[in-house]
Amino acid sequence: MLTLSDLRSLECRHCGLKRINTQIYHLLPYLTHLDLGYNEIQFLANDEFQDLHRLHTLKLDGNLFPVILENTFVNQQQLKYLCLARNRIAKIPDTALKNLTSLIELDIGYNKLSKAESVAFSYVKKSLVKLIISGNKFRLNIVKDLLDVLTSIRDLSIAHMRLVSIPEGFFPERIRNLNLSGNNLTELTVGMFPKHLQLLDINANDIRGLNDSVLTFFESIPHIKFRDNPWTCDLCHISDIFFRVNHTNLFLNTTCAFPSVLKGKSLQRLTLDEIPACSDSGGGEEDPFGSNKKGLIIGLVCIVTFAVSSIIFVVCSCVRRHHQNEARRRKRAAECQENNLDHSTAIFTKNQLNFQFPLDLTERKLSVSTIGEIKKDDRQGMSNGTITTGL
Structure with missing residues (x-):
């Protein structure tokens, strides 16, 4: 009769798990396959799997943890396949892969990685054969550094990394399987690829045609994928292909x-x-x-x-309104000044004295008297009860 301790494989994908009680692993000493993919696990303790010494496969893809702690897998010396894809991992600590000397395949694709320290991968440099780093933000120099450290890599996936071009001689000749799908490659040359490829995936790039030399090289690859490229069917792009299309299965x-x-x-x-x-x-x-x-x-x-036009319209409207207000203000000031001047002139006109002299000397005679005569006339007038003037 089988008991829980005899369990070799445990799969719980899409179970909505947020945390695993690590005490359960005490009851599974012979577990070799553990699949906890696509749950809601947000944290892994560095002693999470310390009781699972016989694990060969560990799948943690599709969860929510943003970081792998130091020495998380230090007790999994027999682990051969580790999948950490489609999480939110932004950094791989230096000792995250420590003691994984049997690891053959590592999948860290579709995370938020932009850097990868070579020392973190040095623990698996002799054993790792397959590396999947697709969907991250690695630049070509980071990929090159990884390839220089991981000297046993034969299978490489760098899909969906927005690669526009790849220099000739970039890939080491030991690469046998190469996934470049979902990038933005436009031109292909023979020198871009290792000579002994067994599988090449260039689906969903921006390839419009192939020249004769590349076509000949591709015919030597046992498995090649071409789908979803915008092939341009004119003489510039497919002239070499056209005359050979019926003689190849590509x-x-x-x-x-x-x-x-x-x-x-x-x-x-x-x-x-x-x-x-x-x-x-x-x-x-x-x-x-x-x-x-x-x-x-x-x-x-x-x-x-539209935005610039709207801004210009608003500014012009404000300037025009300002000028109109300024003109009105000046007009009112001028009117007030004119009214004040008219009022002052009216007052002066009303209070001024008008003297009219008879200037016609032919009709009127001007008599001039001396002071003595005036005094004499004044005395006579007073005696007569009348007053006379000297004019």
Whole structure:
């Protein structure tokens, strides 16, 4: 009768687990396969798996922990497969992989890693054969450093890392399986690849055509994947392919992406009369990815233009209103000044004296008397009861 202690494999994927009571591992001394993928585990203690000395496979992908602590797997000397993919890991500590001298495959893909210290991987440099670092933010120099340290790597996955180009001689000749899918590679040369590849995945890149030398090299690879590339079916891009397409199995399920008149048509069913010249291919106008970029750029330009126009309109309105208010203020000041002047002139006119003299000397005679005569006349007038003037 089997007991709990005889259990060799435990799988609990998508179980909604947030934490595992580590006491349960005391009851599973012979456990070799543990799968806790796609739960909600946010933390791993550094003694989390200290009782599981016989583990060969440990899957922790799809959880929520942001960091691996020092010496977390120090008791798993027999571990061969470790999957930490699709978490939120931003750093691999120096001793996180310590004592994993039997580790053959490591998957740390689709985390938030941008750096990787070589010392952290030095513990597995002789045993590790397969490394998956896809979906991280590693630059090519980081990848190169890892390849220099991990001298036993044969299988490498660097998919979905936004790689635009790869220099010739970048990959060591020991690489047999290479996954470059989901990048932005546009041009391929023979010198980019190891000579003895057994599997090459370049799905979902931006490859539009192949020249004769690359095509010949690819025919020597037993397993190659080409899907979801925007093949441009004009003489500039597929002239070498066209004359060999029916003599190779590379393009069994490959179709044209543009020009639009040939979109969706199998390369194996093309005729020479259908293939346009380079100048007639439509170029980027037919590019399904380029059209989206152009639409986005046009939309952004329209938004920026509208925003700038609105700002200019508001500023001009404020300036115009300011000038109008200033003109009104000056007009009112001028009117007030004019009213004050008119009022002052009216007062002066009202209080001024008007003297009118008879200037016609021919009709009137001006008599001039001496002071003595005036006094004499005054005395006579007073005696007569009248007053006379000297005029």
